[in-house]
Amino acid sequence: MGENRLIRERYRLIELIGRGGMGEVWRAQDEALGRKVAVKCLKPRNTSSDPAHTRAMEMRFRREARVAASLQHRGITVVHDFGEDDGVLYLVMELLDGRNLLQLLDDGQRIPLPVPDLMDIAEQVSAALAYTHAQGVVHRDLKPANIIRVPEGTVKICDFGIARLGHDIGFTSRLTGTGVAMGTPHYMSPEQIAGGEIDHRSDLYSFGCVLYELATGAPPFDLDDAWAVLVRHRDAAPEPPRQRRPELSEPLERLILDLLAKEPDDRPQDASVIGKRLAAIQATAERDGELPYWARGMTIGAEAVGRRPSRPDAEAASITGAWFNAAWAARPRHTLDPELLAVLASRHNAALSLGRLGRWAEAVEVHRAVTLAREEALGPEHPETLASRYELGFALSRLGQAQQALNEYEQVVAARTRVLGADHPQTLAARQETAFALGRLGRHEDAHRVYTDVLAARERTMGPEHPDTLRCRHNLAFNLGRLGRLQESYETAREVAAARSRVLGASHPDTLVTRFEVAYALGQLGRWEDALAEYRDVAAARTASLGPDHPDTLAARYEVGICLGRLGRSEEALKLYRELAAVRARTQGAEHAETLRARHGLGVNLGRLGRWREALAEARHVCEIRARVLGADHPDTLVSGREVAVALGWLGCWDEALGAYRTVAEGRERVLGANHPDTLTSRNDEAHCLEQLGRGAEAVELYRRVAAIRREYAS
CATH class of the missing domain: 1.10.510.10 (Transferase(Phosphotransferase) domain 1)
Structure with a gap:
């Protein structure tokens, strides 16, 4: 092998960076996509080689390609391509600068x-x-x-x-x-x-x-x-x-x-x-009273928000604050200190670890502090500053703080576009997260425009079946569904699922996530039998790969129950939701949101079977727990409140039902606004109760108010 050799008329070898028993690893240029990659080449055969040894090496090399290409995880090296060129087996991987x-x-x-x-x-x-x-x-x-x-x-x-x-x-x-x-x-x-x-x-x-x-x-x-x-x-x-x-x-x-x-x-x-x-x-x-390793040396007060302290305070330490000691505070701006930068890198890694543990609030605090410190030391557009700001946005997003996450991502996008270019993979990654945040804020049209632009750039620079391209197309399919473009959402998700199955394998988690989205789109289109079959396939595959009690497996089984209920098979749905509620309670706790969601589904299907007293008892218990754990005005609590009202109505308790419907309507008005569709639905429910109670004039007036608001917003 030698410098400037062109592998498969695409990968130009630039510099030898490693050599081992199996072959060589080269820094290379992917001339089709304009990116740096690592190319691992098996040593060429020669006549003096032991044939058995050569066959073993080739088998081992091909196995590496097959196995590594099937894995998609942040902690696994990404494989882009594999093949043979002029008798040399080669494997193309992401280039790791570490x-x-x-x-x-x-x-x-x-x-x-x-x-x-x-x-x-x-x-x-x-x-x-x-x-x-x-x-x-x-x-x-x-x-x-x-x-x-x-x-x-x-x-x-x-x-x-x-x-x-x-x-x-x-x-x-x-x-x-x-x-x-x-x-x-x-x-x-x-x-x-x-x-x-x-x-x-x-x-x-x-x-x-x-x-x-x-x-x-x-x-x-x-x-x-x-x-x-x-x-x-x-x-x-x-x-x-x-x-x-x-x-x-x-x-x-x-x-x-x-x-x-x-x-x-x-x-x-x-x-x-x-x-x-x-x-x-x-x-x-x-x-035991020790600070966690990732927080040692951190302080609170002015330091926690990145302001320089007026005096050092060695005793002020907090696991959720930033750190700025007196020596750092006294340094001139932009003075580079290798020891300081190493500590900042350690803090950054610690925040990533907090995220992996699900401790997102603490991760936000540490990422914010490191972002401020890196901006002070390195400048706002340095790659390490932007990496910290990106992770801060990611952690904020996981906390449900979509607007704050969007603010951070937009800064990263602007800086990376200036420094790296609009089509650089890191710029595109930040733009894609921007679209996700926009979707979380209900700005689905804006999200659609960003996803479409990012997808075009990814297809142009990475190819149509690169994992990042497929991830973007998956998100686009999800967003299309939220725009009401259900048929497009279904067709896009189905194409992505087929591509992921080819590239990653039929049981890969990413493939199953997209098949889950296909099933959701089928349900939205009213094709409940097809949705049921798809959800069951996903549940079976997740059971085999993740286990029967894994949250992703249980999520697919929950959707199976939704389909059964929609198809009028409430006895089967009821049995399924009982099992789910028991598993969720055992693995996640009796008051976990997903446990309560399973119990809510159980109550709904009791009602569908006409077992209204049992349905009322279940709905009341779930509503009580949700109000205590989530808050009285949380959407899930209000949904349970409505289920209580429905059961009361079926039992003929219209006075109580009216009070329950009014409570839900008032809560939705506080949270969503008086003109939100869900609020208006609750007001219609209230009018129906008034009608059942013989208070026709009040019912008609309320119906008219709701209809007028709907006409106004429809026009």
Whole structure:
């Protein structure tokens, strides 16, 4: 291979950036799309090569392409293309401008990572492993050199060269007759060394080896002789990490040692358990009065909003504030300090970790503080400042603060357009989030214009079936439905689902999300039988890949119940909602919003079956909990209030029903306004009650007022 070689008349090799046993990795230019990529090339065959070894290498290389291309996760390296050119197998991947964990260990000087960095990396890798294992993929060569941290803090697993899909592992756990090492000795599990059957728990052992090295500076069995290392993995207990580094916490040491258990059954049984234990380690530190690692050094008061303090206050510390110490406050504007920038990067990563834990309010505070600090130190249009502002918008969006999120995204879009160009992937990502925020604000026409522009740019620069292009088209389909363009929404979603199935696989989470949208559009079109079949397929696929109790699986089953009710099959719907309510209560709590939603559906179907006293009792109980948990004027509470009124009416209790309908109408008027369609529907309900009570004149007057408002807005 050589510089300037053109692979497949598209990928121009620019610079060799890595070489290993399988081949070379080049920095390259994708001349079709005008972007930088990494191209991994298998060493060309030659006549002196062992044919068996060559075949094994090709099999391994093709496997990497097949497995890696099937994975779509923030923590997994993206594969763009694969093929063969003039006898050379090549794999095109995203170009990562970062350092692997071996390099982070101070370039081989065996200096362990700071605990904040270790915890951040551990959380991200455990999330990525949870995803890959859920897809049935076992990496089988997890090690520090195969985990890369990019400058903004994201950690990615790469090199799936010897990974196997779960259904393949059932046939054989290794390639035979090749002499190819199936792993790296310092990180291999005992069962892998023995050549027996392996599953995802082998990756967890390797992950334990990685964490041990990050925590202590050396792998568990640090010997030069490979055979001696393998024997130790099989037979010897590792030295407890705290004997090498006493400041490590006991729970963290216990987690690492549990991962290094010799028997797979004695380890944590899946990567999601590791994530929960990492969160528990942090929670324990907070209960013991320690600041969480991501908040050490933070302060409150003027510092929390980015104003320079009038005096240093070493005692003022808060886990949700920003940090600005006296030394930083005294610095001239835009003075660059490597130590300061490193701490800011750590704070940025900490905020990302908070988001992954669902602690969005805290993430907002930290992202806002880091954004202000980076703007002060680096300028408002520096890539790191914009990265923090983008993540601040993302966290605000997840808190439901769509207008604030939109404000942040618009600043990012304007700056990235000036600095990077309108069609740069980072600019397009921010524009797409802008459209999402507009949709959340009900500005669906504005969102549609942005989605359409971004989609055209993505198709032009990335191709029609790039995952980012398909994500944009999915969002466009969703927005079309909110505009009432139901047939277009259905057709677009169906096209995206077919493309995602081709590119990602039929059971990939993104494919299933789009099929969920297809089913929703079918329901909106009144095609309830078709919607039912689609939702059931999604529920079955999610049960197989995520498990029967996963929230996404339960969401699909909930929609199955909606379809059954619409089709008049209320007995089946009632049975389904009872099961859902029980599972939700067990897994998420009796007062969780989704538990209450399932119970609401149960009550609705009791009414459809004419069991109105039971329906009234269920509706009242759900309404009472929603009012206490969500607030009296929350839309879900008001929906339950209306269900109470409906049941009272069917039971002939029209006086009580009138009071319930009025309460709902007044609540909707406060929240939505007097002229909102839902408010007007409630006023019509109120008029119907007046009619049933023989108060015809009042009913007619109310009907007329509602009709007049509707005519005014229709014109």
